[in-house]
Ligand code: UD1
């Protein structure tokens with residue numbers, strides 16, 4: 001008998017066809033996200049990584065599920081349709097035509113915390129003992145938990161589903177994890193012997209253990225920590241699993257030199273990367289493919305989604321950066337909104353209540369207060385005054401603004417695109433710029449101020465209290481007095 005220690009002698013079957021009825025969303029739970037990734041992708045990743053040919057059994061909302069899996073793994077996973085969801089045993093029956101390896105690994109798709117190490121340990125034990133069936137178990141004493149209970153006698157082992165168990169579940173703390181290694185020859189001979197449960201009318205994969213044991217075939221188990229094999233059947237279990245996944249991710253970055261001020265209220269996706277020396281403030285949301293460089297300060301309640309942040313950059317509190325790249329040594333926020341594939345080059349500053357959309361800001365340029373920059377290219381060392389608005393939209397089309405190196409834009413400017421403000425030009429405060437400004441020119445686009453001597457007194461003399469205004473003043477006075 002050859003020992004099958006190579007990954008190639010195994011194939012994996014991921015069970016993912018179930019109706020997810022306990023989730024009560026009407027959607028398949030397998031695409032529900034845990035730390036930004038559909039839960040079924042976590043176990044799938046392990047088999048793809050081990051080069052184990054993988055089949056996924058799909059049924060309920062199969063198109064949605066297949067799309068999610070294909071997006072990450074291309075054609076590395078093939079799909080088998082289980083038309084009606086008649087239980088995990090029935091799901092295996094549907095895969096019969098795909099069996100080609102000597103050992104079939106079956107795993108529930110709803111266990112996102114399982115590790116490659118857990119799987120490898122089970123494979124090793126199975127092969128070392130030349131077992132017919134091996135499966136993972138865990139210790140969990142909650143009588144309310146609907147896991148199959150592993151009942152071990154002197155010479156027998158069987159799994160009884162919690163729903164079918166008669167007696168006190170609190171005494172039954174050995175549970176079935178939902179990962180099985182089965183000899184193909186055993187499946188070929190015995191799979192048809194499964195009978196539906198009298199209680200649920202479903203075919204259970206777990207009955208294969210009972211059959212193997214009854215025939216005195218070798219059954220092996222491997223104990224795994226419960227936190228690694230938690231099943232996710234409703235939002236409470238999803239929340240619990242997500243806390244574990246999140247704390248693993250955060251601890252990983254902590255051990256790589258990242259400081260989390262309040263780790264438990266940070267949201268972080270599995271694909272985010274953070275370099276050493278960086279600190280993450282309370283309530284930060286680090287999402288998607290965000291990449292944060294070295295020695296950055298990401299302050300409280302920032303939201304970074306698919307953002308790239310260069311080394312030593314500070315993102316002050318309450319800023320949102322989406323799908324944009326911030327260079328090194330930049331300052332952003334507080335309360336900035338940078339989005340739409342925008343770029344900040346090194347040493348740029350985008351200050352409070354500034355929105356940057358589909359724009360590029362050159363090195364050492366600054367827009368520190370209350371501005372909108374849309375479809376704008378800003379050169380280097382440009383000063384953009386408070387209250388600047390680029391009018392990029394004429395109601396039908398978007399137009400570009402170009403502001404070249406060393407330009408100075410006065411406060412409260414309105415720049416009506418398309419327009420080019422050439423290098424070292426200055427625009428006066430309060431200007432509405434509708435025409436190109438040549439290099440080194442001063443543009444003044446506002447009405448000239450006139451001072452009329454003594455006119456203030458004349459204006460006051462003309463001002464009389466109108467009856468309506470006077471009535472309102474009386475009413476306000478009465479209200480004020482009644483509140484005293
Ligand atoms: C299952 C096990 C239980 C184990 C637990 C571990 C059975 C009968 N019970 O229970 O012993 O303790 O997992 O988490 O296997 N699925 C299909 N087709 C179906 C039914 C289910 O593909 O017809 C898929 C589901 O999408 C899911 C997986 O199989 O990913 C497990 O099904 P689920 O209903 O979650 O089983 P549990 O009741 O959790």
Ligand code: CA
Pocket residue numbers: 108110231232233
């Ligand atoms: Ca389950």
